Amino acid sequence: MSVIYVLLTISIIVAIIFFTAFIISVRSGQYDDSYTPSVRMLFEDELVKPSSSLDNDSTTEKFENKSIQLNKSQKL
Amino acid sequence: MDKVNCYHCGDDCGNRPIEHDGRNFCCNGCKTVYDIFSSNDLSYYYDLQSFAGATPTAVEGKYDFLKENTIVERLLEFKEDKLNIVNLYIPHIHCSSCIWILENLNKLNAAISSSQVDFPKKTVRIVFNPEVLDLKGLVILLARIGYEPYISLDDYDKGAKEVNRSLIYKLGVAGFAFGNVMFLSFPEYFEVNEFWLEQYKGVFRWLMFIFSLPVVFYAGQDYLISAYKSVRTGILNIDVPISLGILVLFIRSTLEIIFDWGTGFFDSLTGLIFFLLLGKFFQQKTYSFLSFERDYKSYFPIAITRINTEHNEETAQVYDIKKGDRLLIRNEELIPVDGILINGRAQIDYSFVTGESEPVFKESGDKIYAGGKQLDGAIEMDVLKTVSQSYLTQLWSNTVFEDDRSSRFQTLTDSIGKRFTLAVLTIAFVSTALWLYIDSSMAMNVFTAVLIIACPCAIALAAPFTLGNMLRIFGCKKFYLKDTQTIEQLAQIDTAIFDKTGTITTTQKSSATYEGMRLTLEEESLLKNTLRASNHPLSRTLYDMLATHNIVPLDDYHEHLGKGLEGKKDDDHIKVGSAEFVGNKTDIDSQKTSVHISNNDNYKGRFVFHNHYRKGLKEVFSKLDTEFHLAILSGDNEGEKNRLEKIIPKLTPMYFNQKPDDKLSFIKTLQEQGKKVMMVGDGLNDAGALAQSNVGIAISENVNVFSPACDGILDASKFKQLYDYINASKKAMKIIKLSFLLSFLYNVIGLYFAVTGQLEPVIAAILMPLSSISVVGFTTFATNLLGKKLK
Numbered sequence: 001m002s003v004i005y006v007l008l009t010i011s012i013i014v015a016i017i018f019f020t021a022f023i024i025s026v027r028s029g030q031y032d033d034s035y036t037p038s039v040r041m042l043f044e045d046e047l048v049k050p051s052s053s054l055d056n057d058s059t060t061e062k063f064e065n066k067s068i069q070l071n072k073s074q075k076l
Numbered sequence: 077m078d079k080v081n082c083y084h085c086g087d088d089c090g091n092r093p094i095e096h097d098g099r100n101f102c103c104n105g106c107k108t109v110y111d112i113f114s115s116n117d118l119s120y121y122y123d124l125q126s127f128a129g130a131t132p133t134a135v136e137g138k139y140d141f142l143k144e145n146t147i148v149e150r151l152l153e154f155k156e157d158k159l160n161i162v163n164l165y166i167p168h169i170h171c172s173s174c175i176w177i178l179e180n181l182n183k184l185n186a187a188i189s190s191s192q193v194d195f196p197k198k199t200v201r202i203v204f205n206p207e208v209l210d211l212k213g214l215v216i217l218l219a220r221i222g223y224e225p226y227i228s229l230d231d232y233d234k235g236a237k238e239v240n241r242s243l244i245y246k247l248g249v250a251g252f253a254f255g256n257v258m259f260l261s262f263p264e265y266f267e268v269n270e271f272w273l274e275q276y277k278g279v280f281r282w283l284m285f286i287f288s289l290p291v292v293f294y295a296g297q298d299y300l301i302s303a304y305k306s307v308r309t310g311i312l313n314i315d316v317p318i319s320l321g322i323l324v325l326f327i328r329s330t331l332e333i334i335f336d337w338g339t340g341f342f343d344s345l346t347g348l349i350f351f352l353l354l355g356k357f358f359q360q361k362t363y364s365f366l367s368f369e370r371d372y373k374s375y376f377p378i379a380i381t382r383i384n385t386e387h388n389e390e391t392a393q394v395y396d397i398k399k400g401d402r403l404l405i406r407n408e409e410l411i412p413v414d415g416i417l418i419n420g421r422a423q424i425d426y427s428f429v430t431g432e433s434e435p436v437f438k439e440s441g442d443k444i445y446a447g448g449k450q451l452d453g454a455i456e457m458d459v460l461k462t463v464s465q466s467y468l469t470q471l472w473s474n475t476v477f478e479d480d481r482s483s484r485f486q487t488l489t490d491s492i493g494k495r496f497t498l499a500v501l502t503i504a505f506v507s508t509a510l511w512l513y514i515d516s517s518m519a520m521n522v523f524t525a526v527l528i529i530a531c532p533c534a535i536a537l538a539a540p541f542t543l544g545n546m547l548r549i550f551g552c553k554k555f556y557l558k559d560t561q562t563i564e565q566l567a568q569i570d571t572a573i574f575d576k577t578g579t580i581t582t583t584q585k586s587s588a589t590y591e592g593m594r595l596t597l598e599e600e601s602l603l604k605n606t607l608r609a610s611n612h613p614l615s616r617t618l619y620d621m622l623a624t625h626n627i628v629p630l631d632d633y634h635e636h637l638g639k640g641l642e643g644k645k646d647d648d649h650i651k652v653g654s655a656e657f658v659g660n661k662t663d664i665d666s667q668k669t670s671v672h673i674s675n676n677d678n679y680k681g682r683f684v685f686h687n688h689y690r691k692g693l694k695e696v697f698s699k700l701d702t703e704f705h706l707a708i709l710s711g712d713n714e715g716e717k718n719r720l721e722k723i724i725p726k727l728t729p730m731y732f733n734q735k736p737d738d739k740l741s742f743i744k745t746l747q748e749q750g751k752k753v754m755m756v757g758d759g760l761n762d763a764g765a766l767a768q769s770n771v772g773i774a775i776s777e778n779v780n781v782f783s784p785a786c787d788g789i790l791d792a793s794k795f796k797q798l799y800d801y802i803n804a805s806k807k808a809m810k811i812i813k814l815s816f817l818l819s820f821l822y823n824v825i826g827l828y829f830a831v832t833g834q835l836e837p838v839i840a841a842i843l844m845p846l847s848s849i850s851v852v853g854f855t856t857f858a859t860n861l862l863g864k865k866l867k
Contacts, residue, residue: 001275001276004276004279005279008279008283011259012283015252015256018252019248019252022248022252023245026245026248027241032194032241033194033196033197034196035195036175036192036194036196039172039195040175042172043172043176044120
């Protein structure tokens with residue numbers, strides 16, 4: 001019957017492993033935001049296009065030099 | 077005419093939607109954002125949620141201060157040569173589209189390597205390469221796609237905030253121990269004198285003891301500490317009987333296993349603490365994206381443009397501004413310090429500070445005060461006082477902002493806790509005395525059993541679960557409260573004081589009356605066509621009011637910034653705008669917002685705009701009037717008095733021209749008469765009154781924009797529900813009282829076992845969780861029912 005010691009030890013070790021995992025996950029901030037991941041997982045995976053970063057840079061450049069004139073902020 | 081909604085932001089496009097790419101946009105800003113998104117393969121943004129966007133704001137020069145290294149360092153979370161991490165608060169985050177676009181920023185600019193949104197807090201954490209894109213560039217990029225971050229003096233002062241996760245840890249420890257102890261104590265529940273059980277009981281018992289140590293001394297420490305403090309001050313709160321129960325449970329169980337009297341109550345002990353912490357956790361719902369503790373710092377920019385002696389512009393931190401400095405205040409910027417206007421046309425909106433709804437015109441040489449917002453082009457000013465000495469900042473030196481208000485209020489649970497403690501101790505001593513008489517060996521057993529079973533776990537859970545759930549329900553209805561205590565205080569109020577401007581009036585001025593010579597049909601048509609081209613809020617309002625006319629192309633159209641419009645058709649020439657622009661030299665009634673009209677330089681008349689009262693104001697006031705004392709406190713002049721009297725119940729006292737300090741002392745006086753006061757306000761000028769009142773509620777047209785320090789924020793669209801919300805709070809308190817009754821029933825049953833000396837661990841292990849769970853179930857069910865009735 002002394003196998004009970006072995007069993008108890010194993011069960012407690014397993015429990016402690018889970019407990020440690022919980023502490024680590026809290027520490028790393030997994031529990032700070034419990035809402036966003038639920039939304040994030042619903043995003044469609046888009047088709048991966050071979051996008052070159054150069055392309056992106058040039059488009060942002062294009063908008064860099066364009067000052068936006070907002071007609072909303074104009075005055076009477 | 078059908079309404080056309082902007083493809084990007086969903087606003088009404090008015091009469092001249094900009095067509096582009098087969099879609100309609102309300103302005104060039106939205107169109108540009110659409111262009112940016114579609115040219116970068118980000119049009120999925122529009123599939124996720126339609127009309128999710130925001131119109132980008134013009135940011136010329138606004139973020140120059142992000143070039144200053146000292147400021148940037150305070151804002152960054154992490155800094156290295158090629159890698160910076162910044163956490164920005166973005167008020168516009170509101171839907172899944174926002175999350176998606178902000179997490180795909182790397183497609184817009186390769187310098188951004190990753191970005192992660194925290195939706196409840198409305199923040200985005202961006203990792204970027206500062207050698208390619210500095211912080212200023214990043215902020216401007218965000219502003220250009222309609223997600224302008226909000227950076228205030230507050231961020232600069234605080235730096236990075238520490239997150240407090242101790243409650244989750246404690247909950248984890250208690251839950252972990254509770255589960256294991258339950259499983260270890262299971263064999264002994266059935267007290268079969270089985271051979272092997274006898275052999276190994278020591279192991280099981282001591283293991284349970286070890287598991288319960290961290291639960292009592294770590295997870296339960298808040299209760300013990302709070303009880304100790306409350307005993308020292310002589311006020312018995314609910315933590316006293318709880319701690320008494322915890323300690324008695326622990327000591328008795330330990331003694332039991334030392335002297336081999338029995339198994340002890342470790343299962344009940346760990347379970348009890350676990351449930352209590354669960355209640356606390358449930359109560360901790362906070363609207364982290366809203367701030368209830370705002371002071372002037374959240375309104376102020378971090379830096380301002382200073383003009384140095386060589387007449388060059390430089391960025392200076394607000395705290396560095398000294399007397400005698402020359403500052404440049406741009407359009408829509410806040411004036412951070414008191415000073416003298418040097419040049420430029422100042423049109424300053426003080427509504428934040430004084431509640432005065434009209435912008436004030438200032439000439440050079442006039443004094444201008446901190447907290448005003450410049451509405452019209454750029455001005456230059458000389459500084460008279462530093463930030464800490466300015467008028468607005470002085471408001472916050474009032475002691476009302478310093479004392480901790482939660483300590484002044486005794487919750488229902490605590491007041492019950494006092495009587496409860498006395499009752500339990502009485503029962504314990506009386507029954508012990510009786511047992512000493514009958515069978516002295518049982519006396520100690522009974523004494524501890526009473527304290528254990530009467531541990532007010534269910535009572536302590538009733539309020540957190542009821543109010544925590546109520547808080548969530550109110551949140552769904554756009555009524556955000558600071559904490560659960562606020563609901564209790566809301567249920568007790570008997571006086572409601574309202575501010576006028578921005579609280580019972582809307583911020584839009586949407587009604588106007590015409591005074592002057594009648595306009596002919598041609599003139600009206602010309603006026604309408606002239607207004608069509610303008611985007612100024614007043615001209616939009618006026619445009620919507622006038623009868624429809626055919627669209628005629630104008631021969632000539634001019635918009636003079638800050639003055640007005642000119643339109644020409646055939647030989648008619650119309651001017652719309654300020655009095656001096658249209659050439660009205662007569663005395664102007666400047667108390668009212670008005671737009672003047674002249675045709676061919678003959679003055680015709682003016683449209684006078686009125687405050688527009690919120691929908692349902694009449695109903696709210698007449699409902700409130702049946703139960704509460706009402707009054708209106710306004711910083712504004714008496715111009716609206718007659719109109720107000722027609723709307724609100726007769727004999728409601730109204731006070732005009734009230735300064736912030738007057739409002740505060742008004743509330744104080746009422747409180748000294750024993751009244752429980754609710755203040756409903758909207759601006760900084762109400763901040764003192766909101767803080768002084770028992771419940772301060774800020775009305776906000778957009779909850780993401782500022783609201784002064786308060787206990788609750790109510791979305792303006794829900795203003796008519798105010799009475800129902802107060803009623804719901806009262807009902808929530810009734811639910812708590814009912815659950816007290818319920819847990820009292822359990823206690824009676826438990827006490828019967830305890831007093832008769834037959835409390836077995838297994839009975840405690842069943843009764844305690846059962847009472848807790850049924851109370852939690854009952855309160856949750858009842859509050860949800862209550863929530864269903866709320867609109």
